[in-house]
Amino acid sequence: MTQLQSDVKIGVLALQGDVREHVRALATAGAEGVPVRRLEELQAVDALVIPGGESTTIWKLAAAFDLLEPLRARIKEGMPAFGSCAGMIMLADRIEGGIDGQQTLGGIDMVVRRNAFGRQVDSFEADLDFAGRGPYRAVFIRAPWVESVGADVEVLARAGDRIVAVRHGPLLATSFHPELTGDARVHSYFVEMVREL
Secondary structure (H helix, E strand, O other): OOOOOOOOOOEEEEOHHHHHHHHHHHHOOOOOOEEEEEHHHHHHEEEEOOOOOOHHHHHEEEEEHHOOHHHHHHHHHOOOEEEOHHHHHEEEEEEOOOOOOOOOOOOOOEEOOOOOOHHHHHHHEEEEEEEOOOOOEEEEEEOOEEEEEEEOEEEEEEOOEEEEEEEEEOEEOOOOOOOHHHOOHHHHHHHHHHHHH
């Protein structure tokens, strides 16, 4: 069977994290997912996924690969981006609990608390309503939560009273790891966002 070519090419920042899983989920959602490690690869994509991992490591590797400023510039220019877990931290304008001098890419007017749900042993799954699309089983691994959002940020999901998914214009962020669930609805939501912009 021949696979149809996608009209949307979405990069997955391939410095750390669940790169293959995000590429697979994007394919399921109808987009072409490609790893991004270099500037020319970043320039060739319509949008970007920033996977989970460790936000300080992602920041340091982005700087080492000379991607930090180009990433910031593309986001500022309006490139759609989706950050999961550590990717959420990277898209936050402000963070709590970061290491001294830790930087983010920014873009979403929110304050995110690193490792807010606890350590690795405190990882859990929870059912939530993501963007009014019905029950969604979310996987939280050393996950952040959103402390506060600006007036233009749309809250898409909560775990209890904690904000765990947001959208700000072309930017989407989740505390949880949708790439680990086999349920591509979050990635489909992002692909729809990219197509609309």
